[in-house]
Amino acid sequence: MRFVHVSDLHIGKQLYGYSLIDDQRAVLQQIVDIARSENAVGLLIAGDVYDRTVPSEEAVVLCDRFLVAAAQICPVYLIAGNHDSAERLAFCRDLIRGERVFISGADHARAERIVLQDADGPLNLYLLPFFKTSQVRTKYGDPHIDTPDKALQRVLQESGVDPGARNVLVAHQFVTAAGVELQTADSEEFRPEVGGADCLSADLLKDFDYVALGHLHRPQNVGRPEVRYCGSPLVYSESEADDRKSVTVVDLGPKGTAPEIRTVPLVPARPLRVIRGKLEDLLAAAGSADVSADDYIAATVFGSPVDARKRLQAVYSHLLNVKYEEERALDADADPAGRLAELRQQSPAAIFADFYRKMNGTELTGRQQQEFAAAEERAREAAREAEGR
Numbered sequence: 001m002r003f004v005h006v007s008d009l010h011i012g013k014q015l016y017g018y019s020l021i022d023d024q025r026a027v028l029q030q031i032v033d034i035a036r037s038e039n040a041v042g043l044l045i046a047g048d049v050y051d052r053t054v055p056s057e058e059a060v061v062l063c064d065r066f067l068v069a070a071a072q073i074c075p076v077y078l079i080a081g082n083h084d085s086a087e088r089l090a091f092c093r094d095l096i097r098g099e100r101v102f103i104s105g106a107d108h109a110r111a112e113r114i115v116l117q118d119a120d121g122p123l124n125l126y127l128l129p130f131f132k133t134s135q136v137r138t139k140y141g142d143p144h145i146d147t148p149d150k151a152l153q154r155v156l157q158e159s160g161v162d163p164g165a166r167n168v169l170v171a172h173q174f175v176t177a178a179g180v181e182l183q184t185a186d187s188e189e190f191r192p193e194v195g196g197a198d199c200l201s202a203d204l205l206k207d208f209d210y211v212a213l214g215h216l217h218r219p220q221n222v223g224r225p226e227v228r229y230c231g232s233p234l235v236y237s238e239s240e241a242d243d244r245k246s247v248t249v250v251d252l253g254p255k256g257t258a259p260e261i262r263t264v265p266l267v268p269a270r271p272l273r274v275i276r277g278k279l280e281d282l283l284a285a286a287g288s289a290d291v292s293a294d295d296y297i298a299a300t301v302f303g304s305p306v307d308a309r310k311r312l313q314a315v316y317s318h319l320l321n322v323k324y325e326e327e328r329a330l331d332a333d334a335d336p337a338g339r340l341a342e343l344r345q346q347s348p349a350a351i352f353a354d355f356y357r358k359m360n361g362t363e364l365t366g367r368q369q370q371e372f373a374a375a376e377e378r379a380r381e382a383a384r385e386a387e388g389r
């Protein structure tokens with residue numbers, strides 16, 4: 001049974017004031033085309049369908065066209081992510097199930113089961129909208145549900161998962177496993193907390209033959225290949241500029257056999273490029289092999305040349321942002337050993353004063369200088385004590 005797994009569409013998203021609707025229309029068409037060429041039996045959309053709980057009109061129109069087109073290829077199964085309103089997303093859900101669009105309900109504390117059939121027998125597909133621990137605690141009136149793992153345990157118990165059956169889960173949460181460091185991106189509004197206080201443990205998902213996850217925008221597996229974030233279909237922040245976005249295609253055979261999992265690349269209509277260098281070089285780069293004048297451009301300019309933004313804008317039609325890098329930092333890049341030798345000549349107070357000036361654009365006050373001197377003295381004392389021991 002072959003599924004195409006996507007997530008984090010964020011339909012209606014803007015990037016530095018630019019509407020991404022045309023880019024999204026193009027990439028959603030690619031997803032429909034992939035579902036067709038792969039002969040998928042289902043398109044799984046693992047949450048964050050929209051970028052906002054109250055999506056714009058053009059976002060609703062695009063989502064509408066996308067779901068209609070996709071449902072002509074194969075059934076569509078979608079859940080609400082943290083960016084969606086589960087209630088709004090579920091509009092007319094009971095009606096449109098008949099048209100092969102299955103939307104998770106507004107109940108955050110239970111996964112809905114849909115039973116599918118193929119030559120290998122039944123397969124239980126569970127649709128679980130994004131939930132918070134507090135929602136599960138409130139729903140079941142159980143004060144002991146005070147961690148994400150306890151909440152998930154209760155949700156799975158209430159959902160009646162049969163370990164012996166073929167099971168697939170569609171969910172939108174932070175999931176982690178021992179020894180796994182989640183790869184985050186700047187376009188995710190929330191980050192998994194250090195130490196994993198808001199992360200669910202992948203161990204609790206052992207009864208699922210595949211877990212189609214959304215929430216993280218970079219494709220990645222969590223512990224085992226069958227617990228997978230497929231990632232967002234487009235680059236939604238500078239930090240993802242080098243990511244290759246894709247959909248995940250998963251083939252499930254009989255229970256007990258490992259599913260076959262692979263990716264199919266998505267090609268952005270307008271790529272996002274990060275460029276960095278002297279203003280003249282950045283202006284000259286437009287139209288080179290690497291950069292096109294109508295790409296989305298995040299620029300870092302060396303020094304602080306006059307009218308850098310204006311001049312870049314005159315060349316690049318989709319300039320996102322301009323950052324400046326100090327000449328001093330450049331020298332350091334060019335000659336790190338020399339810079340280090342120079343720093344060693346200076347007192348800690350002088351280095352700190354210089355750093356403060358760069359960060360804040362103002363000088364340390366007398367009081368702040370005293371504070372620093374006191375802190376430095378305490379540090380020296382601590383070091384002397386440590387040596388004496």
Ligand SMILES: [Mn+2]
Nearest residue numbers: 008048188215
């Ligand atoms: Mn998201």
